[in-house]
Amino acid sequence: MLRTRQISQVIKVTSCSTTNVDAPLSSVLTPTFWVQKNLSFSHRSQEQTRSRGHIFLKRMVKAIRVYEHGGPEVLKWEDVELGEPREGEIRVKNKAIGLNFIDVYFRKGVYKPATMPFTPGAEAVGEVTAVGPGITGRKVGDLVAFCYMGSYTEEQIISADKAIPVPPSLDPSIVASVLSKGMTVQYLVRRTFKVESGHTVLVHAAAGGVGSLLCQWANALGATVIGTVSTKEKAAQAKEDGCHHVILYTEEDFVARVNEITSDSGVEVVYDSVGIDTFQGSLACLKPRGYMVSFGQSSGTPDPVPLSALAAKSLFLTRPSLKFYKPTRDELLETAGEVFANVASGILRVRVNHSYPLSEIAQAHADLENRRTSGSVVLIP
Numbered sequence: 001m002l003r004t005r006q007i008s009q010v011i012k013v014t015s016c017s018t019t020n021v022d023a024p025l026s027s028v029l030t031p032t033f034w035v036q037k038n039l040s041f042s043h044r045s046q047e048q049t050r051s052r053g054h055i056f057l058k059r060m061v062k063a064i065r066v067y068e069h070g071g072p073e074v075l076k077w078e079d080v081e082l083g084e085p086r087e088g089e090i091r092v093k094n095k096a097i098g099l100n101f102i103d104v105y106f107r108k109g110v111y112k113p114a115t116m117p118f119t120p121g122a123e124a125v126g127e128v129t130a131v132g133p134g135i136t137g138r139k140v141g142d143l144v145a146f147c148y149m150g151s152y153t154e155e156q157i158i159s160a161d162k163a164i165p166v167p168p169s170l171d172p173s174i175v176a177s178v179l180s181k182g183m184t185v186q187y188l189v190r191r192t193f194k195v196e197s198g199h200t201v202l203v204h205a206a207a208g209g210v211g212s213l214l215c216q217w218a219n220a221l222g223a224t225v226i227g228t229v230s231t232k233e234k235a236a237q238a239k240e241d242g243c244h245h246v247i248l249y250t251e252e253d254f255v256a257r258v259n260e261i262t263s264d265s266g267v268e269v270v271y272d273s274v275g276i277d278t279f280q281g282s283l284a285c286l287k288p289r290g291y292m293v294s295f296g297q298s299s300g301t302p303d304p305v306p307l308s309a310l311a312a313k314s315l316f317l318t319r320p321s322l323k324f325y326k327p328t329r330d331e332l333l334e335t336a337g338e339v340f341a342n343v344a345s346g347i348l349r350v351r352v353n354h355s356y357p358l359s360e361i362a363q364a365h366a367d368l369e370n371r372r373t374s375g376s377v378v379l380i381p
């Protein structure tokens with residue numbers, strides 16, 4: 001909504017504490033706010049506040065806010081105030097935002113946000129619009145990607161050490177669709193369990209955002225890939241993405257089908273992000289000393305597992321999380337670099353199957369959690 005005001009005098013105030021050794025000073029002295037007397041001003045992203053006879057214009061941006069946990073209707077599109085980046089921080093104007101199932105968990109309260117109300121969203125790609133004091137190596141105009149809470153917004157402030165430079169050859173929508181999902185797949189197939197030629201792997205929700213990339217990467221590593229999906233359309237996509245066998249787990253008994261495909265020997269590893277609906281069956285699909293990688297719960301959290309369930313076949317069980325696989329800046333850049341390289345080389349074909357305006361986020365959430373999406377979903381602020 002545009003607001004029009006009358007201006008008679010405007011005094012520009014800039015923040016002179018901002019430094020960046022990599023950028024010319026003029027580019028980092030961004031106007032932080034304006035002090036006005038007698039207004040006439042037209043600017044949607046700024047709002048007035050009074051102090052000592054002056055009127056300060058705050059930087060306002062549109063963002064999604066959640067005041068209470070619940071369904072997609074709790075996602076509110078609002079004006080919020082954005083401050084200035086402090087030491088170690090940068091401000092980024094988002095160009096594309098990745099939608100992830102973790103956003104649904106936070107909205108519903110399965111995962112607890114640090115504060116209420118909060119802005120959901122876990123990743124985005126955008127252009128740096130300001131840098132805080134002491135920042136080196138980042139400058140205004142840089143295109144960066146990041147996994148950072150609060151990305152459902154036109155503009156946000158993040159820690160500079162979480163910003164990943166985006167290769168100029170990659171489109172922001174592609175990067176927002178692949179960054180966190182691709183880094184998740186990187187650790188799943190290369191570190192949680194090292195997929196190798198000769199292995200047979202089972203991937204649930206094989207046509208989903210993570211699933212699509214997981215099947216492609218596991219195939220590229222030489223594994224035989226079995227994927228489960230809910231519809232024939234998703235089955236066709238999973239085939240294209242490298243699944244040697246696709247099971248419609250909404251119609252078929254996936255355990256019986258895996259036994260049939262593997263001649264009753266089972267699979268080395270199951271990548272299970274579906275949770276309660278598939279967990280027990282996944283254990284049954286494993287061969288002795290197999291790896292049960294339970295990395296999500298799109299259908300609900302699995303029940304506690306007694307040790308006896310693992311002892312039956314001497315199984316390994318892990319519940320990994322991306323944040324523990326990129327704790328240092330070096331690991332973050334290395335992991336992202338491997339993902340970008342695989343996109344550039346064509347090992348990963350990123351499916352940006354759905355795009356929504358950020359203001360229509362409620363519809364995007366409803367579609368994701370009702371299994372109406374495949375591949376990646378991107379939000380445009």
Ligand SMILES: NC(=O)c1ccc[n+]([C@@H]2O[C@H](COP(=O)([O-])OP(=O)(O)OC[C@H]3O[C@@H](n4cnc5c(N)ncnc54)[C@H](OP(=O)(O)O)[C@@H]3O)[C@@H](O)[C@H]2O)c1
Pocket residue numbers: 099100101102180181184205206207208209210211228229230231234273274277295296297298299300320321322323368369370371372373374375
């Ligand atoms: N641990 C980590 O580090 C990590 C990181 C990223 C993502 N994840 C997890 O990976 C999973 C996939 O994330 P994503 O963003 O790529 O989502 P997604 O796979 O695109 O969407 C979820 C898919 O799960 C399947 N599903 C099965 N039962 C479902 C149910 N009852 N409700 C909803 N979906 C159901 C659906 O595929 P079908 O229609 O084919 O059944 C649906 O399309 C999520 O569980 C997420 O939490 C974990």
